[in-house]
Every structure is written in C-alpha cells, then in structure tokens.
C-alpha cells in the first residue's frame with residue numbers, strides 16, 4: 001500500500017483532504033501520498049508557532065535542557081539512518097552511497113554540533129567602552145528571534161532542513177519548516193523523530209505544499225519573525241517582495257556557478273578525479289557544483305582527454321544500488337531544462353565531448369536519467385558559462401595565464 005504522510009502541527013500529525021502524489025524520479029511511479037497544507041493548516045501552524053514562542057517554555061529553558069531535546073533528535077536520526085538514507089535516495093534520486101555516507105550522518109551531526117557548541121555563543125558578554133560617563137559599559141545579549149520559517153530545496157532535503165533547524169532550535173527559536181513539494185518524505189519522517197523526542201508543543205511545525213501558496217502565506221504573515229530560505233534566485237526575489245511588507249529578518253542561500261582552476265603544475269589524476277566528483281555528485285544538482293573548470297593551456301588537452309574518458313565510465317543507474325554513481329535528475333522538468341542548456345551550448349559553438357543525452361538502456365527509460373556531459377571550447381560569452389545549469393554538465397575553459 002502507498003504510504004501516507006500527514007503534516008506536523010502543534011505536536012500532532014494532521015491529515016488533510018488534499019493530498020499530493022510523491023514521484024520516484026527513477027521510474028515515474030508514485031511512492032507516497034502526502035497531506036497538503038491550505039489556508040486552514042497554514043493558519044493553524046502560524047498560530048501554534050506564535051503561541052509557542054510567546055507563551056511556551058522553549059525560549060526560557062536553560063540551554064542544558066534544550067540541548068537534551070536536540071541531542072535526542074540527532075540520536076533519532078542515527079537510529080533510523082538506513083531507512084532515512086533509502087527514503088532520501090528513493091525520493092530525490094541521489095545515489096544511496098551519498099545519502100548513506102553524507103546526507104544522513106551530516107543531518108544528525110548538525111543537531112549534535114549545535115547542541116554541543118552553542119552554549120558558549122549564547123553567553124552574555126560585557127564590553128568595555130570608552131565614554132565620558134563613568135563606569136559605562138555595554139552588554140551583548142543573544143536572544144531568540146522568534147517564529148522562524150525555514151524553506152528548503154529538493155537537492156539536500158533532510159540535510160539543509162537539519163542545518164537550519166538545529167541552530168534555530170538551539171538558539172530558542174520556534175520553527176515552521178516547509179520542504180520542497182518534490183521531496184518532503186525524509187523531512188516528514190523527521191517529524192516522527194521530533195515527536196518521539198518530546199519537544200514542547202508547537203516548537204517544530206512541518207507543513208508541506210505548493211511554494212507559491214504555502215510559501216507566500218508564511219513569508220507575508222506579520223506573526224512570522226524570520227525567513228531562512230535556500231533555493232533559486234527567482235524565488236528568493238519573490239520572498240524579498242513578500243517580506244518587504246512587514247520588514248522581516250531574511251537570510252538567503254541562492255544559486256551559484258562555481259569555478260575550479262587547474263594550474264599547469266597540478267597533479268592531473270588528482271584534479272581529474274576531484275573535479276569529476278565536484279561536478280557530478282548529486283547529478284550536478286548542487287549550488288556548489290564546479291560547473292566551470294578553468295584549465296591551463298599547457299595541460300588542457302591531457303586534462304580534457306582524461307576527464308572525458310572517465311566521465312564516459314561514470315555508472316548511471318538505480319540510486320538504491322551501492323555501485324551507482326549517477327541517479328536520475330529530480331524531475332522531467334529539470335531534465336528538460338538541462339537539455340535546453342546542452343542545445344544552447346552546441347548552438348553557441350562549444351564542443352560536446354560526451355553525454356548530454358537520455359540513456360538508452362531499457363531499465364532507465366521510465367526515469368529522468370541523463371548522461372553526464374562534458375563541453376570543451378567554452379568561452380565566457382556563452383550561456384552555459386554564465387548560468388547555473390543545476391545538472392551534470394561540466395564546462396571546460398582554457399586559460400593561458402592566471403592573471
């Protein structure tokens with residue numbers, strides 16, 4: 001039977017009439033149905049969070065008490081590590097090796113880290129100041145900010161949620177978390193761990209739903225004190241518009257176009273292997289993906305040759321198989337977007353050395369798989385050089401001097 005996931009509001013699991021199908025990117029099948037928050041549930045979550053901050057115990061607990069709850073969350077994640085890793089790979093398509101050794105342990109250690117290292121940071125400080133007034137001094141107090149809305153993308157669903165949540169909770173804030181509607185499953189599993197950890201009611205609320213509806217309602221509401229957003233530049237701009245109405249505190253981690261520079265005295269093998277990983281990890285769907293690789297002209301041909309040879313050998317397949325190095329992209333829409341960049345790169349004169357196609361193996365046909373691509377002869381006026389592709393596409397650029 002298809003699993004159902006409710007929302008998590010005020011310490012309770014909340015079922016809604018409206019459900020959304022969650023798709024397995026490896027084969028397009030439905031893997032779960034999740035409740036969708038609409039006006040009523042959004043209001044419920046904001047009210048619970050507000051009440052929990054204004055009248056609940058969380059912000060006034062001694063740090064040593066908050067720490068115990070946060071460590072229970074970390075332990076809860078580790079207890080279910082294998083199950084969570086499988087779920088993350090099933091829902092997001094990332095190879096199981098990555099979710100097993102990176103995403104899930106790092107999510108647990110985020111809670112661990114803030115539980116064990118934050119107390120010192122929260123301590124009151126007295127600062128001596130030069131003043132005409134005798135005995136004047138300044139005090140630095142660090143207080144919880146209030147109701148924090150955390151909005152996360154689909155590329156590291158549990159990990160980014162954990163980074164944000166662990167520090168918000170350690171500082172005494174209240175959380176409303178909105179996962180990406182493509183990948184809510186691991187975060188909804190986290191709600192069970194939080195329930196078991198026994199946090200006071202309303203301290204963590206998790207609501208799933210469309211970015212435009214749930215996101216806008218949360219970001220525009222006066223009762224929300226802060227937004228922490230990770231996602232695209234386009235949505236970041238919208239959030240700035242919503243929050244400008246009541247001047248909220250906002251933090252943003254947006255898109256990227258990272259670069260690596262390979263100098264002429266580099267260890268070629270090390271550079272090739274490191275950069276294969278830096279661009280093809282998580283199918284290149286990373287804001288830190290090294291999508292621009294600058295290589296010195298003296299070693300350019302050798303680099304391109306070795307890099308392409310190895311890129312052709314990267315194993316594409318079922319993300320639940322430990323041998324797999326590249327799983328499917330997150331959705332058909334994402335694959336179309338990446339393929340558009342391939343077309344554009346060729347049109348603008350870059351040379352496609354390998355990949356850039358939908359693989360032909362029968363068992364991959366139903367999923368959103370895509371062969372990792374390597375472009376050479378890329379120049380700085382090309383779209384593939386300038387824009388975030390968010391897929392497994394490496395652009396190798398020749399340079400003659402570091403200046």
Ligand code: NAD
Pocket residue numbers: 151152153154155156178179180181209210211212213214215216219230231232233234235236238239253254255256286287388390
């Ligand atoms: P996205 O911006 O489409 O969505 C991110 C989140 O915002 C999702 O939860 C989505 O539901 C929500 N959202 C969508 N519309 C909204 C709206 N109108 N109001 C409020 N929330 C809304 O991004 P994505 O496609 O999930 O992720 C890919 C992008 O995220 C890439 O651009 C990538 O670079 C960026 N990213 C950045 C970092 C970083 O650390 N800088 C990390 C991961 C991803």
